[in-house]
Amino acid sequence: MKARLVGATVAMALSLAALPVGGASAAPVTHEVHFAAFTEGVAAEVIKSFPGTLRVHSGDLIHFTANTDPAIPEAGVHGAGLLPKGQEPRTWLREQATNLEGPWAAFVPDPDEQPDLVPSAWKISNRMIFPNRPQCGATADNPCDFDGSGDGDQGVLASGMGWGVDSFLDFYVRVTAEAGTTLWALCPFHPAIRVRIDVVADDEAASSPEAVAAAREAAIARHATKAVALHEEYVDARIGRRGRDGAKVWQAWAGLEAGPIFLAGMYPRTLRVRQGDTVEWNFGRKEIHTVSLPLNTALQTPWLTVKCDLDTDAGTAEDVDGAPAPPFCPGATTQVEFDLDHTFPLPIGNGSFGGADDFETSGIRGYGYPGLRSAPYRLRFNKASGRGGFAYACMLHYGMRGKIVVAD
Numbered sequence: 330m331k332a333r334l335v336g337a338t339v340a341m342a343l344s345l346a347a348l349p350v351g352g353a354s355a356a357p358v359t360h361e362v363h364f365a366a367f368t369e370g371v372a373a374e375v376i377k378s379f380p381g382t383l384r385v386h387s388g389d390l391i392h393f394t395a396n397t398d399p400a401i402p403e404a405g406v407h408g409a410g411l412l413p414k415g416q417e418p419r420t421w422l423r424e425q426a427t428n429l430e431g432p433w434a435a436f437v438p439d440p441d442e443q444p445d446l447v448p449s450a451w452k453i454s455n456r457m458i459f460p461n462r463p464q465c466g467a468t469a470d471n472p473c474d475f476d477g478s479g480d481g482d483q484g485v486l487a488s489g490m491g492w493g494v495d496s497f498l499d500f501y502v503r504v505t506a507e508a509g510t511t512l513w514a515l516c517p518f519h520p521a522i523r524v525r526i527d528v529v530a531d532d533e534a535a536s537s538p539e540a541v542a543a544a545r546e547a548a549i550a551r552h553a554t555k556a557v558a559l560h561e562e563y564v565d566a567r568i569g570r571r572g573r574d575g576a577k578v579w580q581a582w583a584g585l586e587a588g589p590i591f592l593a594g595m596y597p598r599t600l601r602v603r604q605g606d607t608v609e610w611n612f613g614r615k616e617i618h619t620v621s622l623p624l625n626t627a628l629q630t631p632w633l634t635v636k637c638d639l640d641t642d643a644g645t646a647e648d649v650d651g652a653p654a655p656p657f658c659p660g661a662t663t664q665v666e667f668d669l670d671h672t673f674p675l676p677i678g679n680g681s682f683g684g685a686d687d688f689e690t691s692g693i694r695g696y697g698y699p700g701l702r703s704a705p706y707r708l709r710f711n712k713a714s715g716r717g718g719f720a721y722a723c724m725l726h727y728g729m730r731g732k733i734v735v736a737d
């Protein structure tokens with residue numbers, strides 16, 4: 330009798346577990362969305378959303394996170410922007426975000442600074458950095474409601490950047506759009522990170538958080554294996570061809586990419602060339618980098634400085650230094666500027682490295698924001714380096730370093 334009761338209870342529990350998550354009377358579910366992931370074994374980030382598609386019920390919560398990794402402290406900087414219904418990511422990016430005149434451009438000119446520079450000085454758009462509804466979203470008890478109404482500018486719900494140690498993104502949204510609506514969320518800095526959110530009817534199955542978590546873990550493990558193999562294939566790569574003048578042109582990679590995988594390193598780590606040879610660095614489509622040398626100059630130039638523009642862009646008074654943490658400036662978001670160093674966005678130098686006191690940099694290159702180059706960067710090495718070689722780095726990801734050893 331007892332055994333039969335236990336059996337019935339187990340059967341009932343099993344049948345309950347098999348029911349689709351949600352249903353008309355079910356409590357709202359919290360769906361975890363991870364913007365990118367780091368892998369074990371080698372410094373690499375998988376630049377995509379886990380999951381890539383999500384089915385939710387109206388009233389469900391979505392928790393967006395993006396972890397950091399101590400091995401690549403400068404990576405993992407992601408935000409979440411939820412687009413209103415009818416806004417498709419490609420079009421939205423083109424019209425609103427990658428268009429430098431667009432309201433959601435990630436990088437914007439700084440009109441009252443260094444007007445002699447062409448283009449003028451740049452800063453990160455405050456719309457990318459700060460939440461546009463700061464009164465909600467930080468905790469599960471106080472999510473931001475999002476019904477998907479509005480246009481591609483005012484209708485967007487932006488998380489801004491969190492300032493946490495473990496995560497730049499920790500954002501709760503309650504989807505209140507009606508069933509049948511499709512919404513998209515993406516990282517404005519890394520548009521390859523995007524998730525499609527289908528709001529389904531109460532009697533249809535929503536995504537199961539357990540199944541989503543299991544698929545994510547399995548995918549990350551697969552990507553980790555690929556990342557290690559890719560690293561091993563390219564870390565000592567010697568791929569060159571003879572140029573027209575008889576000197577060699579060697580291939581190198583600033584942040585090797587394959588599919589969604591971004592290896593946070595310079596490939597090959599050390600490249601041995603002869604005087605007069607050229608090195609050609611290739612860039613990816615998911616991340617942006619620079620190739621900058623000598624190493625010390627690359628590392629000692631802070632590419633980003635927090636400034637307070639007390640009279641805003643309208644006035645011409647000089648900016649003052651901002652505090653390192655929020656709210657940064659007395660006037661908070663109306664005054665703070667995240668200024669890019671002028672040596673950071675644009676190429677500098679004559680294309681031939683002359684040794685220690687010669688600064689040569691590719692400028693930011695990578696995925697296709699207008700004004701950002703994605704073409705390979707070529708640098709000629711006319712001077713012997715000695716055994717130590719010429720070290721270089723990415724000004725954005727200081728941990729990405731390499732060395733060119735030039736034999737005479």
Ligand SMILES: [Cu+2]
Binds near residue numbers: 584617619725726
């Ligand atoms: Cu980089």
